[in-house]
Amino acid sequence: MIVGLMLTVPYALLLNSSDVYVNTTFWEDGTVRRQVQATADRYHDDADGLGKWTADVDAGASWQEHWRQAGQTDGSVTVTRNFVVSRLPGGALKAQDVLSDPLNLFSTYTFTETVSIHALSDSDAAMAGVGRKVLAYRVQMPGTVTEATARPVARGGAPDIAGSSVQFSLDASVPEHQITVVSRKVRWAFIIIVVYVLGFIAYQSAAFVKRTVSSKPKRI
């Protein structure tokens, strides 16, 4: 059985499919949605193997969505699964928010994860190297991504950063990848509330001073 949250990606999945995407979306409260999508080409991949592989993966809790299989018009088969959890295990997402850093205008989020590619035999890694198999690993962060690194360096070189999302092309011949993504977001809500409260205090103080000055008896 393979862990439901797909922290470990089986090489069999990469071998039996033409594209494998692991999409991870974070919300600012730490909620995570992880979507795994694999597409098997009708003529070049083993579509039946994809079905067998999904049966071997732990389906998770009953309230989690099961694998969905959909046939495409070109004859390929795509299997998808969504996992929604309130928090990733091991504190994968660390947030520097209002409570921990009240004077900063930005909230900073740091996501760190080790992605393992599980090979069944020693020859799998060599085959992956020859076949140049990659795992497309996308992360959607709360806020704009400012830094994204993969160790060892992803096959595609520098990760592709676009606003709040980043994509890595992880080399399937390497068993472990260390992913780090940092993003930051302006604390609009907090700033607006603080400005509103300070504005009211200033307005009332000015009104008080004005009242005091006008009610003071003047010497004629």
Add this chain to the structure above:
Amino acid sequence: MVDDPNAVADKSLEEPSNADLLTDDDLGDELEAEEVEAADERSRVTPSLRPGVLTRMWERICAPFARLKLPPWNLRTFAWLLLGLIVLTFLISNWSPMRFYMFGRGIELPKSVAIIVLLGVGFLGGWLARAPKPEEDE
């Protein structure tokens, strides 16, 4: 027949009738008449620059807003607006999805929407199960 020359003088000494008395309504009418005259005077003056189409449209759009009277920014208004801002922030901050499951089917929706729906269901339940008003003593 000779007219009495003092008749006019006597008449002027008579007590004034209701028609002769100057009431507040009369004063109001006079003022209104003056205003109308002044307006006529004004209307005869043609402005050298006629406002353009855009200006007139803008004035027409702004007219309802100009009549709006904002409430005073006192402690009560401040507290209500602050509460609104906090509730709005709470709803935006909790837009992450959550899943409800029953009988093999699941539905995924944002937490904020779930909170609003559950609150609405609660209020509806309370309204449906409300106790009837006691009849007033006759």
